[in-house]
Amino acid sequence: xxxxxxxxxxxxxxxxxxxxxxxxxxxxxxxxxxxxxxxxxxxxxxxxxxxxxxxxxxxxxxxxxxxxxxxxxxxxxxxxxxxxxxxxxxxxxxxxxxxxxxxxxxxxxxxxxxxxxxxxxxxxxxxxxxxxxxxxxxxxxxxxxxxxxxxxxxxxxxxxxxxxxxxxxxxxxxxxxxxxxxxxxxxxxxxxxxxxxxxxxxxxxxxxxxxxxxxxxxxxxxxxxxxxxxxxxxxxxxxxxxxxxxxxxxxxxxxxxxxxxxxxxxxxxxxxxxxxxxxxxxxxxxxxxxxxxxxxxxxxxxxxxxxxxxxxxxxxxxxxxxxxxxxxxxxxxxxxxxxxxxxxxxxxxxxxxxxxxxxxxxxxxxxxxxxxxxxxxxxxxxxxxxxxxxxxxxxxxxxxxxxxxxxxxxxxxxx
RNA sequence: GGAGAGGUGCCGGAGUGGUCGAACGGGCUCGCCUGGAAAGCGAGUGUGCACGAAAGUGUACCAAGGGUUCAAAUCCCUUCCUCUCCGCCA
Numbered sequence: 047x048x049x050x051x052x053x054x055x056x057x058x059x060x061x062x063x064x065x066x067x068x069x070x071x072x073x074x075x076x077x078x079x080x081x082x083x084x085x086x087x088x089x090x091x092x093x094x095x096x097x098x099x100x101x102x103x104x105x106x107x108x109x110x111x112x113x114x115x116x117x118x119x120x121x122x123x124x125x126x127x128x129x130x131x132x133x134x135x136x137x138x139x140x141x142x143x144x145x146x147x148x149x150x151x152x153x154x155x156x157x158x159x160x161x162x163x164x165x166x167x168x169x170x171x172x173x174x175x176x177x178x179x180x181x182x183x184x185x186x187x188x189x190x191x192x193x194x195x196x197x198x199x200x201x202x203x204x205x206x207x208x209x210x211x212x213x214x215x216x217x218x219x220x221x222x223x224x225x226x227x228x229x230x231x232x233x234x235x236x237x238x239x240x241x242x243x244x245x246x247x248x249x250x251x252x253x254x255x256x257x258x259x260x261x262x263x264x265x266x267x268x269x270x271x272x273x274x275x276x277x278x279x280x281x282x283x284x285x286x287x288x289x290x291x292x293x294x295x296x297x298x299x300x301x302x303x304x305x306x307x308x309x310x311x312x313x314x315x316x317x318x319x320x321x322x323x324x325x326x327x328x329x330x331x332x333x334x335x336x337x338x339x340x341x342x343x344x345x346x347x348x349x350x351x352x353x354x355x356x357x358x359x360x361x362x363x364x365x366x367x368x369x370x371x372x373x374x375x376x377x378x379x380x381x382x383x384x385x386x387x388x389x390x391x392x393x394x395x396x397x398x399x400x401x402x403x404x405x406x407x408x409x410x411x412x413x414x415x416x417x418x419x420x421x422x423x424x425x426x427x428x429x430x431x432x433x434x435x436x437x438x439x440x441x442x443x444x445x446x447x448x449x450x451x452x453x454x455x456x457x458x459x460x461x
Numbered sequence: 462g463g464a465g466a467g468g469u470g471c472c473g474g475a476g477u478g479g480u481c482g483a484a485c486g487g488g489c490u491c492g493c494c495u496g497g498a499a500a501g502c503g504a505g506u507g508u509g510c511a512c513g514a515a516a517g518u519g520u521a522c523c524a525a526g527g528g529u530u531c532a533a534a535u536c537c538c539u540u541c542c543u544c545u546c547c548g549c550c551a
Contacts, residue, residue, distance in 0.1 A: 088511055088520085089511060089519095091520085092510085092520045092521085093520090095520060096519060098532095099520090101531075102531050102532050103480095103531090104531085106532085111531070112531040112532095113531085116531070118531095119531085413508085
């Protein structure tokens with residue numbers, strides 16, 4: 047959510063931002079007008095209330111004033127109703143406004159327009175036709191999508207045997223790495239209520255992506271970002287403790303409505319995946335720094351795993367409404383023969399904190415919204431990249447060195 | 462799932478119809494005191510919104526929503542949540 051005062055003082059700026067985003071369904075002129083009407087009505091209502099309160103105090107000594115108050119209350123009631131309706135309308139509009147954009151966000155409409163600005167590692171070469179992770183998963187008997195579909199639904203899958211071991215090792219290792227960098231590790235609920243999803247910006251923008259539980263005010267989380275950021279909702283954080291650096295490993299549930307046929311081979315796009323997330327709560331002026339910090343962490347992980355990658359500055363059209371600035375790390379997938387998204391790292395500025403009421407007291411003692419940064423550390427996709435890049439002619443896969451001690455093996459062989 | 466208790470400010474905890482945004486205590490901030498600190502003393506200390514250059518004024522908020530009343534933290538109804546005990550259980 048953006049500050050309504052920006053809309054009041056500079057509606058043109060809000061309008062320009064929405065046009066740039068191109069994905070808003072809010073009529074800014076109407077919203078501005080509604081808000082102006084709201085301001086007038088607030089004053090009117092406040093004055094009526096004042097009058098009512100004053101008269102009411104007289105009633106003890108002058109019972110005849112009671113009739114006047116009763117009369118006043120009728121007018122007041124209808125104005126209050128009008129006020130509430132207007133407020134709800136304005137709030138609805140505000141809820142749909144996207145965040146502002148960093149000045150260096152590239153223009154463009156989809157991921158093809160993201161701008162690459164960093165390349166790391168050497169793309170592996172093979173003297174055989176490399177297989178993709180789907181095929182390797184079958185050959186090695188470590189990914190079972192068939193039974194995932196039988197037991198749950200198409201889009202769910204099992205990690206099995208050494209694959210499951212490798213996955214657990216990767217996730218645990220990643221958490222260790224972050225804890226060593228002073229992150230606080232969490233295990234969070236895997237469900238959250240609407241308020242939390244709204245507050246983190248997943249509602250209303252990604253409503254069709256969430257699994258909600260029937261008959262409950264609960265949805266399965268799409269990411270630990272929801273539960274980790276929501277953790278501090280309605281709190282005033284002690285300034286001298288910032289930044290808070292949090293991490294958690296959770297499953298992530300997404301309906302992926304409307305994405306069928308979109309690069310769907312293998313387990314690249316699924317209903318349930320697993321992720322280690324980094325979340326930062328910081329002072330507003332420091333969010334660029336912590337955004338970069340999260341970026342460095344993610345890249346360091348891939349370097350240690352020896353996964354070639356590139357980093358792109360995500361363009362306007364490929365960035366969600368809550369984002370201010372976003373970098374994606376795209377890893378090399380030898381079987382796929384190209385770079386595919388591994389992680390996303392977003393500076394959300396005060397978009398979430400304003401919705402959730404997460405503040406701190408600044409140097410002048412003024413309460414102010416913190417900034418949040420939300421950044422993937424690793425997901426299952428990293429395992430897929432490992433499989434594709436580390437494969438041998440016989441189909442076996444070499445486990446990255448850093449994970450070998452945790453796995454207890456250095457190679458996964460065909461069964 | 463069964464039985465009971467309760468939800469008030471940063472925390473503890475009063476308050477059962479007007480003088481309550483809220484006693485009292487703790488904490489915290491500032492000042493005095495001190496060589497320094499502790500103790501002690503004094504003052505201050507909620508949030509949103511509107512108006513205002515500011516000081517400030519008004520308004521709303523005592524879990525949420527509704528009702529009674531001229532007037533509600535206080536009475537009534539509904540919902541939610543938390544805690545304790547019992548049962549079941551990873």
